[in-house]
Amino acid sequence: AFFLEKHPRHGKAHSSPGSLEKLDPLTASSLIKAYYGADVSASRLDKVLDALIAANNQVEAEIQTDPAHYFYCEEIAKGQSHLQAYRKTLLDEARKEGSMDGARVSAGKALHILQKFYSNSNWVEMGRGVPYEHLGMGGCEGGFLCKDNLLVTDMLTSGYRSWKACGKKPPGKCSHGTPDDITSRSAPTGGINKETWDPVMSPHHDLHLQAARLAIQATRDFFVAPGYGFLDKVGETAFRSFFNLATYSLTFVVDTTGSMSEEIAWVKDHCLELLHKYAGSPDAPHNYVLVPFSDPDFGPVFVTENVKEFQVAIEALTVSGGDDCPEMALSGLELALRASEPRSKIFTFTDASAKDIDKMDVVKMLVESKGSQVNPLLTGVCHEDRAIREAPRPFTNVFEELAWLSGGFYVLTTKAKLPELLGVMELALNAAPVTVIRGRLRGDPMYFSVDDALSEFTVSIRSLEGARAEAFSLTLQQPSGTAPPDLTTVIASVDRQVVKVPRVAETGMWKLTVVPSGYYEVEVGGKSLLDINIQLLEGTQDLMLPIQGRPVQGGNYTVSVRLQGEDLGARPQRLVILDSTLTPVDAIPLVQRRNAQSHVLGLARLSLHHPVTILLVEGQTGTGVSFSRLHPTPVTAAAVLLAALEGQNTTLHPGDTTTLQVQVSNSGPEDTFSFSVRDELGLLQSFEPSSVTLASGESLVLYANFTAPKNFSGFASSIATFSARGGSAQNYIKVPLIAVPEAAQTEDVIPPTHKLLGVNFPCVKEDPDCTRHNWTVRFSVTDDQGPVTIQVVENPRGLTCRLATSGGQICVYRSTCCSQVVQLLFSDRTGNADTLVVDYRNPDL
Ligand SMILES: *[C@@H]1O[C@H](CO)[C@@H](O)[C@H](O)[C@H]1NC(C)=O
Ligand SMILES: *[C@@H]1O[C@H](CO)[C@@H](O)[C@H](O)[C@H]1NC(C)=O
Ligand SMILES: *[C@@H]1O[C@H](CO)[C@@H](O)[C@H](O)[C@H]1NC(C)=O
Ligand SMILES: *[C@@H]1O[C@H](CO)[C@@H](O)[C@H](O)[C@H]1NC(C)=O
Numbered sequence: 001a002f003f004l005e006k007h008p009r010h011g012k013a014h015s016s017p018g019s020l021e022k023l024d025p026l027t028a029s030s031l032i033k034a035y036y037g038a039d040v041s042a043s044r045l046d047k048v049l050d051a052l053i054a055a056n057n058q059v060e061a062e063i064q065t066d067p068a069h070y071f072y073c074e075e076i077a078k079g080q081s082h083l084q085a086y087r088k089t090l091l092d093e094a095r096k097e098g099s100m101d102g103a104r105v106s107a108g109k110a111l112h113i114l115q116k117f118y119s120n121s122n123w124v125e126m127g128r129g130v131p132y133e134h135l136g137m138g139g140c141e142g143g144f145l146c147k148d149n150l151l152v153t154d155m156l157t158s159g160y161r162s163w164k165a166c167g168k169k170p171p172g173k174c175s176h177g178t179p180d181d182i183t184s185r186s187a188p189t190g191g192i193n194k195e196t197w198d199p200v201m202s203p204h205h206d207l208h209l210q211a212a213r214l215a216i217q218a219t220r221d222f223f224v225a226p227g228y229g230f231l232d233k234v235g236e237t238a239f240r241s242f243f244n245l246a247t248y249s250l251t252f253v254v255d256t257t258g259s260m261s262e263e264i265a266w267v268k269d270h271c272l273e274l275l276h277k278y279a280g281s282p283d284a285p286h287n288y289v290l291v292p293f294s295d296p297d298f299g300p301v302f303v304t305e306n307v308k309e310f311q312v313a314i315e316a317l318t319v320s321g322g323d324d325c326p327e328m329a330l331s332g333l334e335l336a337l338r339a340s341e342p343r344s345k346i347f348t349f350t351d352a353s354a355k356d357i358d359k360m361d362v363v364k365m366l367v368e369s370k371g372s373q374v375n376p377l378l379t380g381v382c383h384e385d386r387a388i389r390e391a392p393r394p395f396t397n398v399f400e401e402l403a404w405l406s407g408g409f410y411v412l413t414t415k416a417k418l419p420e421l422l423g424v425m426e427l428a429l430n431a432a433p434v435t436v437i438r439g440r441l442r443g444d445p446m447y448f449s450v451d452d453a454l455s456e457f458t459v460s461i462r463s464l465e466g467a468r469a470e471a472f473s474l475t476l477q478q479p480s481g482t483a484p485p486d487l488t489t490v491i492a493s494v495d496r497q498v499v500k501v502p503r504v505a506e507t508g509m510w511k512l513t514v515v516p517s518g519y520y521e522v523e524v525g526g527k528s529l530l531d532i533n534i535q536l537l538e539g540t541q542d543l544m545l546p547i548q549g550r551p552v553q554g555g556n557y558t559v560s561v562r563l564q565g566e567d568l569g570a571r572p573q574r575l576v577i578l579d580s581t582l583t584p585v586d587a588i589p590l591v592q593r594r595n596a597q598s599h600v601l602g603l604a605r606l607s608l609h610h611p612v613t614i615l616l617v618e619g620q621t622g623t624g625v626s627f628s629r630l631h632p633t634p635v636t637a638a639a640v641l642l643a644a645l646e647g648q649n650t651t652l653h654p655g656d657t658t659t660l661q662v663q664v665s666n667s668g669p670e671d672t673f674s675f676s677v678r679d680e681l682g683l684l685q686s687f688e689p690s691s692v693t694l695a696s697g698e699s700l701v702l703y704a705n706f707t708a709p710k711n712f713s714g715f716a717s718s719i720a721t722f723s724a725r726g727g728s729a730q731n732y733i734k735v736p737l738i739a740v741p742e743a744a745q746t747e748d749v750i751p752p753t754h755k756l757l758g759v760n761f762p763c764v765k766e767d768p769d770c771t772r773h774n775w776t777v778r779f780s781v782t783d784d785q786g787p788v789t790i791q792v793v794e795n796p797r798g799l800t801c802r803l804a805t806s807g808g809q810i811c812v813y814r815s816t817c818c819s820q821v822v823q824l825l826f827s828d829r830t831g832n833a834d835t836l837v838v839d840y841r842n843p844d845l
């Protein structure tokens, strides 16, 4: 919100300060709607927020032995180092070209540490009303840790916890205080965590809101604080790309071989007119990308934000070459996918088939990871084109498969019917696209819900009769039995018709009839802010996280359905499972929950029985009208599963080697898998095996050795990606690795030492005038590894200390004779502690 206020849309005035940041509620949907002043889908931004939340939560799953990731047990300096390391990785990744996925993972992890500081340290209890600015932002300079924590009355600490690698709670130290924390039962009992509102989970629950506010402010500063925030460090372009704020690219991949002159002339005459019409509207793309291809050439990529420059580039296209029919279409598409923003709209114009079929896997992977939509607009195919008959369903060619996978339009028409393509392009220029339903018709009419959150919709019908297809006609009926007003035809060809309902007059069940009765595929899509966000989760009741890699066939998952858009009281109620032929095979009620941001969630258990599963959500809008939304990308289950074995050592010191073990299980038919392993920091030495044949139900363990270089310094986190590829199955898993420098490795186990320098005990027993005399004790205290914190349980004002020239501190404790005992506690940064008890009745010290 802060960023968008400062960066209004092209040609628009600045928003007044706070106009977006103070939106109530401030959600991705309300923000994007307010920014555009129109119905524009926020799903791109939502995806980034989900990725940050998932990475933040991943710390809980992956890091279960390092207290510093949580600031437990006074691991404050080390937590700060981790935070710095993640932040450095974030900045390095964000400055690189290409995907921001890695940067988002680092940011999510950094935020976990940053936010835990406020719930787990005593920063709030110390009365600090603003975030700790230097936490994770730099070294000690100007910071608080290295200096002020020597102050007895103003000491930064955090709770001890029964937790691996935490060490024993020293006398006088606070506990974290969750019910599983047994240290909280020994004195001082209780704890200081403010993680929740719940008094059972969080002894300092009454300070939860204060801690949460500071964590929110610190998170805001992490991204946009002047000078040291992410925005100022990486610049506007990277920031936009990190948050997916750059909307989409409109990309043309154009065949420029000899036979295409008619199509290219048509693109010049008509498409550009359309693009000019949309430029400046909320539906307009962020930029335009042009990639020509022929045979054997493809490229170069041309990118511009200016529609006029795009026009000039298209007008400069010339045709030549291409003697044999198939062309390098997939190579052109690969370039285009890489050059386009995520979730772009890509149009491929060609009159021939693809020659470079070997690129299909990489193109599919890019389509999946970028979420872009591929719309092949074909005016011909080659005779030698072979139909693809394997699972998940038959396609006439690779273009149809890509359109199906990406939720795009596939149109095969003739040169005579070029004008139809314009309608398809217009449909694709929709800033808030949703799919209402997909299904197949075999004679009977089809019913579908039209809800009040849909502002317009299209019905698209394709004959599945193949060569036997004959002309057909469709009838739409509103719930009242009447025909909808203003129905317009977008495409009318022999095997395909698309009609548009530009305005929804009646909500409820609409009826679609097609004659003659035959075999048809139907898709209803439209424009709406009400959409669904689906995640597959796995884990336990306590900690469910989005799955990594692809789900596996036969696996059991939790499906989480979140509604996007304004919260107008809509509820998801049912999950309908469709197989690859769009036949409903199951319907599961959704259990309603609210997440931490109070979004309504619907949860259901799902077993993946099929290689391809399509998910449809049914529910009610706030006004009680039924709606349905289909998740546009099918869930494809892999037959191969990779899982890291438990209890592995993922921490490395300089010069050390660690072996990671990943189990590969094949639940599909016998297949030969080749493996690859890589990691971001290049710590991988070797792995084995590189390939293996696994029978159905067989598994094996993959071993990979990682070594941190001897001269390695500084904390760093790396992610090792293990991938397996078979003939028909592929999958991957990511395993985090943490490299820790030698200095941090030498665990400081030596407590500070003290030396008594002198005492003065003028007191007598049972003196009625005990305030008249003072007793004093002088001592020195030092620690080899750094600063020492000195704590006195009662009468803190009686203690004065100064730094000694020889290192350490020299202190004097003074008390009236009314108090007989003092208990002093000395602790170093790792929490090693030493105590001194002085009792003036016991002068033989
Ligand atoms: C999934 O759940 C079913 C039924 O509860 C069970 O039979 C099956 O083994 C589970 N699959 C896995 C991979 O755990
Ligand atoms: C992990 O390895 C490091 C160095 O190789 C070692 O110091 C540490 O104790 C190991 N941790 C576990 C849990 O095995
Ligand atoms: C990993 O290192 C161990 C010990 O150094 C060695 O025995 C093993 O063969 C190595 N594994 C691989 C895959 O290189
Ligand atoms: C560490 O050593 C390697 C080669 O041994 C060298 O390439 C690298 O630059 C060194 N790194 C540092 C930080 O000194």
Ligand SMILES: *[C@@H]1O[C@H](CO)[C@@H](O)[C@H](O)[C@H]1NC(C)=O
Residues within 6 Å of the ligand: 772, 773, 774, 798, 814, 815, 816
């Ligand atoms: C005892 O110490 C207090 C301060 O700690 C001081 O104000 C007071 O004067 C002292 N009394 C005597 C008798 O020295």
